[in-house]
Amino acid sequence: xxKTVIDAHxxxxxxxxxxxxVYAVNNVHLHLEEGExxxxxxxxxxxxxxxxxMIGGLDKPTEGNIYIxxxxxxxxxxxxxxxxxxxxxxFVFQSFNLIPVLKAKENAxxxxxxxxxxxxxxxxxxxxxxxxxxxxxxxxxxxxxxSGGQQQRVAVARALATRPRFxxxxxPTANLDSVAxxxxxxxxxxxxxxxxxxxxxxxHDQRVIDRARRVITLVDGRIASDTAAVSTEFPHG
Amino acid sequence: MWIIKLAWKNLWRNRSRTLISVAAVxxxxxxxxxxxxxKQGVFENLVKNVVSFYTGYIQVHKMGYQQEQxxxxxxxxxxxxxxxxxxxxxIRVIAPRLEGFALASSEALTKGCLIIGVDPAFxxxxxxxxxxLVTGVFLNNRDTGVMLSEGLAKRxxxxxxxxxxxxxxxxxxxxxxxxxxxxGLLRFGSPQLNDKLLYMPLxxxxxxxxxxxxxxxxxxxLHTDKELNQTAMQVSKQIGDQYEVMTWEELLPDIKxxxxxxxxxxxxxxxxxxxxxxxxxxxxxxxxxxxxxFEMGMLVAIGMKKSKLVQxxxxxxxxxxxxxxxxxxxxxxxxxxxxxxxxxxxxxxTAKAYERFGFEAIFPTSTSSSIFLxxxxxVLIIGLVLSLYPVYKVIxxxxxxxxxx
Ligand SMILES: Nc1ncnc2c1ncn2[C@@H]1O[C@H](COP(=O)(O)OP(=O)(O)O)[C@@H](O)[C@H]1O
Ligand SMILES: [Mg+2]
Numbered sequence: 001x002x003k004t005v006i007d008a009h010x011x012x013x014x015x016x017x018x019x020x021x022v023y024a025v026n027n028v029h030l031h032l033e034e035g036e037x038x039x040x041x042x043x044x045x046x047x048x049x050x051x052x053x054m055i056g057g058l059d060k061p062t063e064g065n066i067y068i069x070x071x072x073x074x075x076x077x078x079x080x081x082x083x084x085x086x087x088x089x090x091f092v093f094q095s096f097n098l099i100p101v102l103k104a105k106e107n108a109x110x111x112x113x114x115x116x117x118x119x120x121x122x123x124x125x126x127x128x129x130x131x132x133x134x135x136x137x138x139x140x141x142x143x144x145x146x147s148g149g150q151q152q153r154v155a156v157a158r159a160l161a162t163r164p165r166f167x168x169x170x171x172p173t174a175n176l177d178s179v180a181x182x183x184x185x186x187x188x189x190x191x192x193x194x195x196x197x198x199x200x201x202x203x204h205d206q207r208v209i210d211r212a213r214r215v216i217t218l219v220d221g222r223i224a225s226d227t228a229a230v231s232t233e234f235p236h237g
Numbered sequence: 238m239w240i241i242k243l244a245w246k247n248l249w250r251n252r253s254r255t256l257i258s259v260a261a262v263x264x265x266x267x268x269x270x271x272x273x274x275x276k277q278g279v280f281e282n283l284v285k286n287v288v289s290f291y292t293g294y295i296q297v298h299k300m301g302y303q304q305e306q307x308x309x310x311x312x313x314x315x316x317x318x319x320x321x322x323x324x325x326x327x328i329r330v331i332a333p334r335l336e337g338f339a340l341a342s343s344e345a346l347t348k349g350c351l352i353i354g355v356d357p358a359f360x361x362x363x364x365x366x367x368x369x370l371v372t373g374v375f376l377n378n379r380d381t382g383v384m385l386s387e388g389l390a391k392r393x394x395x396x397x398x399x400x401x402x403x404x405x406x407x408x409x410x411x412x413x414x415x416x417x418x419x420x421g422l423l424r425f426g427s428p429q430l431n432d433k434l435l436y437m438p439l440x441x442x443x444x445x446x447x448x449x450x451x452x453x454x455x456x457x458x459l460h461t462d463k464e465l466n467q468t469a470m471q472v473s474k475q476i477g478d479q480y481e482v483m484t485w486e487e488l489l490p491d492i493k494x495x496x497x498x499x500x501x502x503x504x505x506x507x508x509x510x511x512x513x514x515x516x517x518x519x520x521x522x523x524x525x526x527x528x529x530x531f532e533m534g535m536l537v538a539i540g541m542k543k544s545k546l547v548q549x550x551x552x553x554x555x556x557x558x559x560x561x562x563x564x565x566x567x568x569x570x571x572x573x574x575x576x577x578x579x580x581x582x583x584x585x586x587t588a589k590a591y592e593r594f595g596f597e598a599i600f601p602t603s604t605s606s607s608i609f610l611x612x613x614x615x616v617l618i619i620g621l622v623l624s625l626y627p628v629y630k631v632i633x634x635x636x637x638x639x640x641x642x
Contacts, residue, residue, distance in 0.1 A: 058538055059637045079542070086540025093538075093640070096531055101246035113239050114541055158539070 004067075005165050005198055006032035006055055011064030013050050013221075024050040025061070026221040031228075032166070032200060037192045039212035040202040047221040048202035049170055055200070056089050056168045057081040069165055086114055090159025090167035092201075095175045097155035098143040104150075105130065105139040108158040115162055129157040133187055149180025153187055160191065166198035173208050185211045240545065244552035251525070255557060258521045262561025262616055263568070265514035269507055270569040270612040271576070271602070276503040278577070278603035280496055284462055284485070286597075291430070292488045293332070293363050293456035295469050297322060300481045302453060303488075308337045308408050311451040318476055322455060325471035329460050332359035333452040335442045339405030339413065341435060343393040350389055350435045352403070354442020354452075363458045366423070366436070373397045373421030378438045382420030388431035390422055397422065401435075407447035415445050511619060518623050522554075526630055533631065534639025543631055550627040558620030562613045569609060576602040 008030040015022040025047045032038060040048050053059035055066060057073045058081075065074050068088060076084055085091070098107045105126050112122045130136045133153040135146075143151055152172055159167045169188075173181035185208060191197045201212075209215055217225045248255045288294050299312040312318075314333055322331055335354035340347050357376045361367045367375045376384055383401065385393075395401060399419050407413035417437065425431040443449050459468060465484050473482040486493040536546060580599040583591060588598035 053637050056538070082537060082540055082542055085538065089540075091539050093535060097535065099243075099532065099536075101250045102243070110243075111539060114545070162540075 002033040007067040011061040014062040038214040042218035046218040090164035092155045092169035092172045094171045104154045108161045133157045169201035258557045259561040261517040263565045265616045266565025274573045274602040274608045278601045292485045294459045295457040297455040311453045314452045321475040327468045329458045330362040332456045335452045339403045342402040343395040354439040369423040371424045382418045384421040384436040386431045386434040411447040534636040538636040554624030
């Protein structure tokens with residue numbers, strides 16, 4: 001029986017409720033099981049970022065509840081949410097994920113410092129992570145010396161470092177060329193396959209959409225289609 | 238610890254901005270220290286000049302003398318009074334004086350003069366009278382001669398060893414007259430004084446004015462001018478209400494006023510300086526916050542507690558301000574000492590005014606260590622108050638809006 005990691009019930013996000021209400025997200029149901037590799041797609045302005053922000057506990061829905069591992073995160077305070085994110089969710093943003101003054105490995109180590117992980121454990125984990133993302137030789141390099149694709153892979157390493165329940169990635173390939181995008185997807189797929197890491201990522205790039213096992217399409221803040229049936233049948237291990 | 242390391246690295250992410258901030262703090266400390274040390278230095282110097290010039294820090298008179306400076310308002314020189322004054326803390330030297338006007342004549346000319354009967358040794362302790370001697374001998378208390386100010390001698394066309402004839406009115410209307418050999422000439426910067434002062438030993442003056450045992454004032458010098466008013470109060474309490482106790486501030490209200498005005502002007506200058514620093518640092522802070530808005534949002538999004546982020550920004554500010562402060566302190570110390578050794582010279586009308594009083598026309602600095610510390614501290618506090626701005630921003634930070642392009 002697969003475990004549910006994300007369970008969003010009829011969530012909506014309304015901007016300017018008092019003047020001209022804008023439904024950025026309108027009555028969305030979203031249910032994600034452990035081990036999924038799901039793309040959230042739709043044209044610009046369709047509400048992808050808003051959905052991801054709400055699921056990631058960065059933004060509160062106007063209506064509805066979101067359960068992450070059976071915790072209703074819409075009931076958490078701001079500071080509880082920060083802590084919740086730190087321990088449960090890995091984030092990869094479109095760009096500028098990294099602290100420019102820190103080396104690649106320090107960027108991944110940073111989040112483990114926030115978690116209070118011991119030095120020995122951090123170092124072992126860093127070796128392992130950078131091996132996984134294939135950037136062992138770039139550990140001591142500053143972000144500015146890395147290509148866009150390499151920076152995104154370091155961001156994935158950082159997201160993974162805390163051993164989150166799932167990773168949210170908002171258009172992680174939007175700033176990458178197709179080769180780098182493909183390599184990032186390779187990495188994400190590998191982590192999904194080998195470590196059973198759950199991914200939910202947004203995109204409007206068809207080549208990326210093609211790599212997803214489940215595709216949820218948003219139009220004007222509503223779910224227009226969901227290929228959920230296909231996704232749960234992926235044989236892993 | 239890693240927060241401090243990260244803060245340090247962040248300081249150097251935009252080298253020029255950090256250097257601008259550090260430089261703002263540096264010059265702030267430097268300029269405000271120099272301004273303050275000049276202010277206090279000029280003040281101290283002026284007080285020292287004024288006090289050692291003639292009045293002393295405190296004078297004790299018979300009640301009413303300040304209003305009506307007549308011989309009839311003199312009082313008996315009394316060791317009990319002297320002991321009472323001495324019993325106040327902070328008293329250094331007490332010198333008796335008997336002052337009165339008379340006409341001075343040479344063979345051909347007659348001029349008005351101010352006779353000051355003094356105990357020369359005590360007087361010298363307070364006003365450094367001996368140093369004003371340009372020719373002749375410095376009298377002692379048993380001498381029978383007089384010392385003339387140079388200008389008076391010139392006006393009377395007499396010189397050393399000549400005789401001066403004095404005629405005036407003594408105590409209770411007695412006629413005062415006498416002939417005295419000129420034993421020394423004194424030079425005063427102020428023309429008013431240089432043209433009319435005539436010093437004689439106290440017994441001679443008492444004899445001349447028929448004022449045996451009488452004096453018009455005790456002139457008092459202090460160990461430190463910091464407790465001027467307390468000391469005056471103590472003395473006043475000790476000697477009772479037949480006497481008036483006056484500080485130099487009361488004796489010379491004009492000078493006190495002048496110091497007050499100067500010191501207020503300096504405060505305005507310092508205020509403007511602080512304001513400039515404030516906005517200088519603030520503008521670089523604004524730029525920095527704007528530049529790092531996305532990053533701040535990102536850090537909170539991935540799970541950095543706001544308290545940690547606040548720590549980070551505070552550490553950055555404190556490091557910046559501290560570096561600037563310490564550098565400013567280090568630079569200001571030799572500069573202030575240099576300006577003490579080679580003081581700024583005053584020019585123009587002000588210089589003339591100073592010289593008329595017999596003061597050196599200079600702006601010396603004060604090297605009191607409290608100045609360095611207080612100014613560095615003031616700038617440090619400004620810096621720390623300013624660093625509350627990023628703190629406020631962090632507390633209010635919403636990661637979603639911060640990360641919006
Ligand atoms: N703060 C806001 N105020 C008003 N409307 C907003 C705000 N943020 C987002 N929106 C609107 O919500 C809709 C969804 O935006 P978003 O989730 O960013 O879409 P996507 O990520 O798919 O491009 C858009 O129409 C956008 O204009
Ligand atoms: Mg978006």
